[in-house]
Amino acid sequence: MRKKYSKLFLNSKKENKVGIYQKFKHFMHKNKGFIYRIIIFIALIVFSELVLFRRVTWRIQIQFYIVFFSVWIGIGEFFLGKNKMFKLHPTNFWAAFLTPLIFNIVLNLAVYKYVNMFALTAILSTLIITLLIDYSSGIISALMFALFFGILFGYDLKFTVYLFLPSLIAAFSSRKIKRRVEIILPFIFASISQIIILYATNLSYNAIDYLYIPISNFLGILIMMGVLPFFEYLTRVYSDIGLLELGNLNNPILKELSLKAPGTYYHSMIISNLAESASEVVMGNTTLARVGSYFHDIGKIWRPQFFSENQKSKNPHVDISPKLSSLILNNHVTYGVELARKYRLPILIEDMILQHHGTRVKQFFYDEYYKETGIKDTNMFRYPGPIPQFKEAAILMIADVTEATTRSMQEIEPAELSQKLDELISSLFFEGQFDDCGLTMREIKKIKGKIMRTILEMNHKRISYPKIDVKELKE
Secondary structure, eight states: OHHHHHHHHHHHHHHHHHHHHHHHHHHHHHTHHHHHHHHHHHHHHHHHHHHHHSSOOHHHHHHHHHHHHHHIIIIIIHHHHHOHHHHHSHHHHHHHHHHHHHHHHHHHHHHHHHTOGGGOOOHHHHHHHHHHTOHHHHHHHHHHHHHHHHHHTTSOHHHHHHHHHHHHHHHHHTTTOOSGGGGHHHHHHHHHHHHHHHHHTTOOOOHHHHHHHHHHHHHHHHHHHHHHHHHHHHHOOOOHHHHHHHTOTTOHHHHHHHHHOHHHHHHHHHHHHHHHHHHHHTTOOHHHHHHHHHHTTGGGGSSGGGSGGGOSSOOGGGGSOHHHHHHHHHHHHHHHHHHHHHTTOOHHHHHHHHHTTTTOBOHHHHHHHHHHHOOOOGGGGBOOOOOOOSHHHHHHHHHHHHHHHHHTOSSOOHHHHHHHHHHHHHHHHHTTTTTTTOOOHHHHHHHHHHHHHHHHHHTOOOOOOOOOOHHHHOO
């Protein structure tokens, strides 16, 4: 009897150990990104003390961890964790945040050691992160940079403010930058504010220290412009500047699309105008909407003749089964994603390629298959999806189906166009294609109105010119 109970006790103990291990394993897997970030910062703090003081003091390290990680977890992890893009693509967006920040901290450690403490500047990482992600992320990076060096220099609050406030101004003034020349404005605003703060806080009375501020900020701007394309390529998170450069119509993929699938190329150009104008009315990223539209159908480079806009005479779908036609249409999405990864296009443009058809059913081929077999299976004729995850992807979906519909209209009349748009958008809405994109009904209504106006302006009627004999026109 005793042996039986001891056996049961040992078994329950083993089960508890296995249960604890499984819970620990699940916790580590769920929070591995957070743990990696903590390890990176610990390594950076140890490295900084070694570089500056050639020693590692446990008391200083522990105090640093307590203060820095309290702010990082309470502000950085909390607010960035709520950002939808960090949820969609955590690896890419955390890399886009941490890589410039760590690069700038290491660079400024060298500046402090070999130049001057007042030459420290957060402008490089703040601008890169603001341009790649958004200005709220840029502000968080500026706060962490300022806090890092404020703690490093003896918990100096004045010095922390001296580093943080100019970076805050730089982030705010760079949030809408689309051209490299506009980067001069954050430099001017940040430099002036930093000089004022240095004077107001009485941190220095040396004229040379004031001179270091514009020089270091200007060098930071130059380095930023040089390294920005590398950070974009590395993380696949692009600034508006990078997107505009990528959207150059001489881009090799777009050139190939124009040669192999000219109908698709023209279709993409029209959609880009619709998507850009619609994004503007809902405060979306107009540059992403336009450039994403250029690339959304690059998968049609493979077998372009199977898409109506590229067909000149015979439709090849007539000779194959509806199931095969469905697979070929799906392939323009999957092959488009392959090309996006091969050429390291922005991760959000890859999303737009995947999501611009959502999980919609190819109704024509589904109906053909049902007539042939009597089988109702919509899943066989769905696009792979997923449904749009952000506004610009949903706007692209609306623009895509709208352009396809208007192409089949003989005369584009406002009343008929409005009715067709209502039917299309209602169909997308009730299919659940807008469930995850964040668009409200008010915004959808604005998008519909703007797309309608853009189409009518693009298809306005021209006056018919009288025919005059060419001899009369000659001088």
